[in-house]
Amino acid sequence: xxxxxxxxxxxxxxxxxxxxxxxxxxxxxxxxxxxxxxxxxxxxxxxxxxxxxxxxxxxxxxxxxxxxxxxxxxxxxxxxxxxxxxxxxxxxxxxxxxxxxxxxxxxxxxxx
Amino acid sequence: xxxxxxxxxxxxxxxxxxxxxxxxxxxxxxxxxxxxxxxxxxxxxxxxxxxxxxxxxxxxxxxxxxxxxxxxxxxxxxxxxxxxxxxxxxxxxxxxxxxxxxxxxxxxxxxxxxx
Numbered sequence: 001x002x003x004x005x006x007x008x009x010x011x012x013x014x015x016x017x018x019x020x021x022x023x024x025x026x027x028x029x030x031x032x033x034x035x036x037x038x039x040x041x042x043x044x045x046x047x048x049x050x051x052x053x054x055x056x057x058x059x060x061x062x063x064x065x066x067x068x069x070x071x072x073x074x075x076x077x078x079x080x081x082x083x084x085x086x087x088x089x090x091x092x093x094x095x096x097x098x099x100x101x102x103x104x105x106x107x108x109x110x111x112x
Numbered sequence: 113x114x115x116x117x118x119x120x121x122x123x124x125x126x127x128x129x130x131x132x133x134x135x136x137x138x139x140x141x142x143x144x145x146x147x148x149x150x151x152x153x154x155x156x157x158x159x160x161x162x163x164x165x166x167x168x169x170x171x172x173x174x175x176x177x178x179x180x181x182x183x184x185x186x187x188x189x190x191x192x193x194x195x196x197x198x199x200x201x202x203x204x205x206x207x208x209x210x211x212x213x214x215x216x217x218x219x220x221x222x223x224x225x226x227x
Binding site for chain 1: 145147153154155157160168203207214215216217218219220221
């Protein structure tokens, strides 16, 4: 089982649609959680951190369920510019090595 | 300020040659990672440096791959006797920790093509 699993997609949605990405992680000791965005032929860039209480940044909402070891990202009113691959990222904590573990990514394509 | 830089940006080499890829992290970042990304694939973890601790080499695919980090700053990833399956984008990232959260920044990557 992969440490971080995502639906690979692709998700093809029209402009204005709401789309949700799901992610599960296997290490219950994981401490920090993030969503990254990667555009075609570019490096990944941090989109937002994910906090236990849930957090929102404009059209983007991230949720964390520690009991289910589940992370989600909701994009409302999707734009053409949202087309990218979205990467779920987990940090297992410094007492277990501290490195960030990336999911394989979910591809999103927003169409006019 | 300056971000993570990598050089060369592109490298074409013949099978069997050695290559060295360089990463200059953001100043003050204690952690440095190397990843590999093949065409259309996700990020594959290679190696992780954290401060003065021994590096986590658990992701290196074979003993042809090695990396060092000098003075807690610049890192070099070396691939010996390159093979065609080594062709990929090699990404470096550095990170810092604040308030228990780690934020990671990526360099633009080195695109390696082994002929």
